[in-house]
Amino acid sequence: PSSPTGKIILESPFGTVNPVDVTLPDYIWRNVDKWEDKPMITCGSSGRSYTYGEGRMICRLFASTLISKLGLKKGDVVGLLLPNLPEYVFAIHGALEAGLVVTFVNPLYTPMEVRRQFENAGVKLCMTISLLLPVIQEVFPTLNDYAGTIVFGGEEVANEKARIYDFKTLVSGQTPEDLPESFAHEVALLPYSSGTTGLPKGVMLTHRNCAINLEQCTNKDLISYEPTTDTYQERVLSVLPFFHIYGFNGILNGVLSHGLHMITIPKFTPESYIECVLKYKPTFLFVVPSLLLFLASHPSVKAEHLSSIKEITCGAAPASKGLIDNFLLKAQKDIRIRQGYGMTESSPVSLYTRVILPENKTGSTGQLVLSTQARVVSLTDGCDLGPHKSGELLIKGPQVMAGYLNNEKATKETVDEDGWLHTGDVVYYDEDEYFYVVDRTKELIKVKGNQVSPTELENLISQLKGVADVAVVGIPDVLSGEIPRAFVVKRPGMDIDEKTILSHVEKNVVAYKKLAGGVKFLDMIPRNPSGKVLRNELKVFGNNP
Numbered sequence: 199p200s201s202p203t204g205k206i207i208l209e210s211p212f213g214t215v216n217p218v219d220v221t222l223p224d225y226i227w228r229n230v231d232k233w234e235d236k237p238m239i240t241c242g243s244s245g246r247s248y249t250y251g252e253g254r255m256i257c258r259l260f261a262s263t264l265i266s267k268l269g270l271k272k273g274d275v276v277g278l279l280l281p282n283l284p285e286y287v288f289a290i291h292g293a294l295e296a297g298l299v300v301t302f303v304n305p306l307y308t309p310m311e312v313r314r315q316f317e318n319a320g321v322k323l324c325m326t327i328s329l330l331l332p333v334i335q336e337v338f339p340t341l342n343d344y345a346g347t348i349v350f351g352g353e354e355v356a357n358e359k360a361r362i363y364d365f366k367t368l369v370s371g372q373t374p375e376d377l378p379e380s381f382a383h384e385v386a387l388l389p390y391s392s393g394t395t396g397l398p399k400g401v402m403l404t405h406r407n408c409a410i411n412l413e414q415c416t417n418k419d420l421i422s423y424e425p426t427t428d429t430y431q432e433r434v435l436s437v438l439p440f441f442h443i444y445g446f447n448g449i450l451n452g453v454l455s456h457g458l459h460m461i462t463i464p465k466f467t468p469e470s471y472i473e474c475v476l477k478y479k480p481t482f483l484f485v486v487p488s489l490l491l492f493l494a495s496h497p498s499v500k501a502e503h504l505s506s507i508k509e510i511t512c513g514a515a516p517a518s519k520g521l522i523d524n525f526l527l528k529a530q531k532d533i534r535i536r537q538g539y540g541m542t543e544s545s546p547v548s549l550y551t552r553v554i555l556p557e558n559k560t561g562s563t564g565q566l567v568l569s570t571q572a573r574v575v576s577l578t579d580g581c582d583l584g585p586h587k588s589g590e591l592l593i594k595g596p597q598v599m600a601g602y603l604n605n606e607k608a609t610k611e612t613v614d615e616d617g618w619l620h621t622g623d624v625v626y627y628d629e630d631e632y633f634y635v636v637d638r639t640k641e642l643i644k645v646k647g648n649q650v651s652p653t654e655l656e657n658l659i660s661q662l663k664g665v666a667d668v669a670v671v672g673i674p675d676v677l678s679g680e681i682p683r684a685f686v687v688k689r690p691g692m693d694i695d696e697k698t699i700l701s702h703v704e705k706n707v708v709a710y711k712k713l714a715g716g717v718k719f720l721d722m723i724p725r726n727p728s729g730k731v732l733r734n735e736l737k738v739f740g741n742n743p
């Protein structure tokens with residue numbers, strides 16, 4: 199498939215999709231009449247549940263409320279600080295239907311982390327739960343254009359004067375009103391990703407980016423859900439966060455657009471997860487490798503617990519053939535394990551394994567989804583590579599982001615003039631154009647599928663007086679995939695110990711970002727002549743404690 203310019207462009211084996219010109223809510227609800235009375239989403243901990251008919255209606259009313267009662271305007275940004283609750287659907291799809299732009303954060307983020315993202319995104323209105331209202335109160339009133347906070351289950355804390363509203367009270371009595379139309383090409387979501395370098399940046403995903411990515415995975419070779427009928431509905435259990443693009447677009451929206459039953463829990467514990475599997479008998483699971491490892495190796499997970507499951511999709515970090523084999527050994531039954539590969543910057547899916555995967559392709563992250571092209575380029579000279587040669591993966595397709603928010607420089611470094619997204623992942627493809635992820639050139643650290651930006655931790659550690667220089671890298675870890683480790687150069691004449699550094703980081707960031715790999719003191723950080731940290735040298739060093 200080479201071209202006269204020396205480029206070797208691979209095409210999706212599944213062909214192309216029809217253009218999608220509707221908003222994301224219009225896309226997910228387009229067949230909702232067919233399954234109005236079926237359950238849409240259930241909280242596996244509390245049992246709270248909504249049908250599709252209810253869900254569709256509440257979103258519509260909430261969208262009307264946002265415009266008519268709170269006076270928000272198309273393009274205004276709302277910030278979500280919410281765990282996985284059934285009401286997440288209303289928060290996000292109500293806001294999107296009103297033409298608002300949504301950014302979301304981990305509900306366990308510290309006020310510092312929430313403030314950084316919400317200020318950067320220009321959030322005007324926040325949505326949260328009572329328990330987390332103090333975080334918002336610490337962050338929000340300092341913002342200029344603050345329109346208020348909507349609290350789910352907020353009857354007790356509502357306070358009109360302080361612009362704190364209870365969701366139910368706000369929506370009750372609302373009538374459906376005219377909403378903005380035709381904004382499919384405008385930005386819908388601002389998830390944050392550190393991309394190939396630096397701090398997390400707002401990834402501008404349009405309605406069309408997100409909707410078309412769902413369409414790009416909806417092909418008979420790529421989708422195996424039985425259609426929802428009067429007598430049958432697939433049940434999907436996932437605890438993966440809706441505040442990450444995998445959980446939101448990859449899982450939740452895929453489920454909603456097919457009329458499946460979504461079961462989720464707000465907080466993962468081995469007991470609550472197993473309880474949910476037993477109670478709801480899911481037919482499909484979505485996981486990250488660390489969760490697959492839990493299923494494969496945790497003593498309280500028994501083969502009989504897994505009897506309802508037909509298929510598991512694993513994505514967001516590498517899952518080895520060994521891990522998959524171990525899981526199947528435990529399950530003692532033929533469960534299809536599928537892998538997806540994606541990035542926040544590509545809405546997210548680019549590669550997916552087909553439903554029926556030839557045995558010799560286990561371990562592959564799949565083939566190009568519809569309407570997606572790829573190139574693999576040499577890390578040394580940038581030339582396009584043929585089969586079985588490892589290089590950086592470039593991706594092109596309608597799912598590629600519109601750019602980073604207010605950051606033209608980072609956008610240009612990531613999506614080139616011809617529209618190729620430089621993934622920062624090292625891959626190769628085989629003779630059948632199945633892809634295998636082998637490494638990462640970007641500095642990003644992935645802890646249990648979560649992004650950790652080394653720059654963010656380095657900035658934090660540099661605040662400490664005794665630190666002259668610092669670099670953070672990911673080191674391999676059996677349970678988490680990778681964990682962050684800091685290399686620190688002490689300021690001459692000053693003493694600073696590991697404990698001080700660990701606790702400073704732990705105080706300021708969410709738990710998965712803490713320096714689980716510890717701190718190592720060095721005389722100098724290895725850098726290239728232009729000052730860039732030679733992270734690979736540190737990684738090798740880091741492996742020899």
Ligand code: AYL
Pocket residue numbers: 391443444448512513514515516517537538539540541542543546547563621622623635638644647648649
């Ligand atoms: P972000 N194997 C290895 N590495 C992976 C894989 C995979 N299957 N998937 C993602 N990554 C890494 O933005 C890779 O380094 O999005 C990639 O650049 O948080 C980075 O994670 C992107 O991290 C789906 C739906 C995967 C979503 C996703 C991943 C979204 C993660 C499959 O079906």
